[in-house]
Amino acid sequence: MPSCVWIDEDDRIVRPPDVTPVNDLFKDFTGIDSSLHHEELRAWVKGGVLPLALADVGKLQNVPTGDDELARLHRRVAAHLHRVGNDDAAGPHFETARTLAPWDWTIHRGSLPLEGDDPFGKSFFDYVENWGANGAPGYAWGNSALRSDRSSTD
Amino acid sequence: MKMTILNGERATTVDSDSGSSIGVADLLNATGWQLKAEGLCQGDVCVPVRDRNELVVDDAVDLAAFAKALRRPVVIDAGAGVAALGESTAEVGDKLHNRIAPDFTLADINGQEMTMSKIGRKKKVLVVWSSW
Numbered sequence: 001m002p003s004c005v006w007i008d009e010d011d012r013i014v015r016p017p018d019v020t021p022v023n024d025l026f027k028d029f030t031g032i033d034s035s036l037h038h039e040e041l042r043a044w045v046k047g048g049v050l051p052l053a054l055a056d057v058g059k060l061q062n063v064p065t066g067d068d069e070l071a072r073l074h075r076r077v078a079a080h081l082h083r084v085g086n087d088d089a090a091g092p093h094f095e096t097a098r099t100l101a102p103w104d105w106t107i108h109r110g111s112l113p114l115e116g117d118d119p120f121g122k123s124f125f126d127y128v129e130n131w132g133a134n135g136a137p138g139y140a141w142g143n144s145a146l147r148s149d150r151s152s153t154d
Numbered sequence: 155m156k157m158t159i160l161n162g163e164r165a166t167t168v169d170s171d172s173g174s175s176i177g178v179a180d181l182l183n184a185t186g187w188q189l190k191a192e193g194l195c196q197g198d199v200c201v202p203v204r205d206r207n208e209l210v211v212d213d214a215v216d217l218a219a220f221a222k223a224l225r226r227p228v229v230i231d232a233g234a235g236v237a238a239l240g241e242s243t244a245e246v247g248d249k250l251h252n253r254i255a256p257d258f259t260l261a262d263i264n265g266q267e268m269t270m271s272k273i274g275r276k277k278k279v280l281v282v283w284s285s286w
Contacts, residue, residue: 001283002282002283004279004280006277006278006280007255007279007280008277008278011255011271012254012255013255041279044277057253058252058253061251062250069240073227073228073239076160077229080160080165080238081234109286113286120286
């Protein structure tokens with residue numbers, strides 16, 4: 001699922017990272033109407049109109065925690081070890097990354113192919129079910145915030 | 155033994171006796187920092203080192219002490235000969251709260267490297283996805 005971040009002429013973030021589907025193929029799953037982002041993007045590019053007050057953009061940034069940072073480093077070590085053919089050493093780092101950041105899709109699903117697992121297989125769909133049962137943490141948080149912002153102005 | 159240091163977008167392989175430390179002479183190439191009388195320095199910026207004996211042992215820089223001095227997270231697998239250095243969580247948070255987009259360099263679809271800051275004064279939309 002594509003995510004977007006908007007960066008202005010001064011290299012400042014003006015729209016925080018957000019789930020932005022290209023079309024409505026997975027609308028039942030995401031609950032996101034793809035046209036919203038398209039319309040906002042046109043308004044910004046053509047007219048300089050931003051969907052959020054700049055003061056709110058900083059607040060909506062998903063700042064990684066210390067555990068998030070460590071999880072990314074463990075995954076980086078694991079991916080490196082996998083690339084050099086040391087999968088025995090990579091395995092514990094993949095697992096530690098998942099333990100530290102259990103709802104990080106990039107870490108979880110992105111690691112499956114490196115571990116010889118299917119990113120569309122049972123372990124992935126088990127993960128999705130568990131993630132959904134836990135309130136879908138970490139996903140579309142910004143979008144939810146942006147959508148509530150939109151709904152108040154629509 | 156050989157040790158690979160993963161730092162930002164770079165991977166540098168150097169000699170290491172312990173798997174958790176690297177030679178003082180290799181520090182600049184592997185991390186962009188060097189040890190001076192003032193402390194650990196990167197360009198004109200220097201960070202004082204409180205315990206130099208913890209940082210440098212037998213002319214080798216202990217990577218855990220190095221990361222601690224710079225308040226950066228690190229993961230070291232001495233047995234496998236690899237270490238990954240992260241960014242300071244506080245610095246990352248400050249940048250994001252202040253809406254500063256971190257610069258990056260990636261290969262484009264033709265394999266040519268592209269750096270965001272070289273795009274110039276244009277609006278930029280960064281789209282991230284995976285093909286799985």
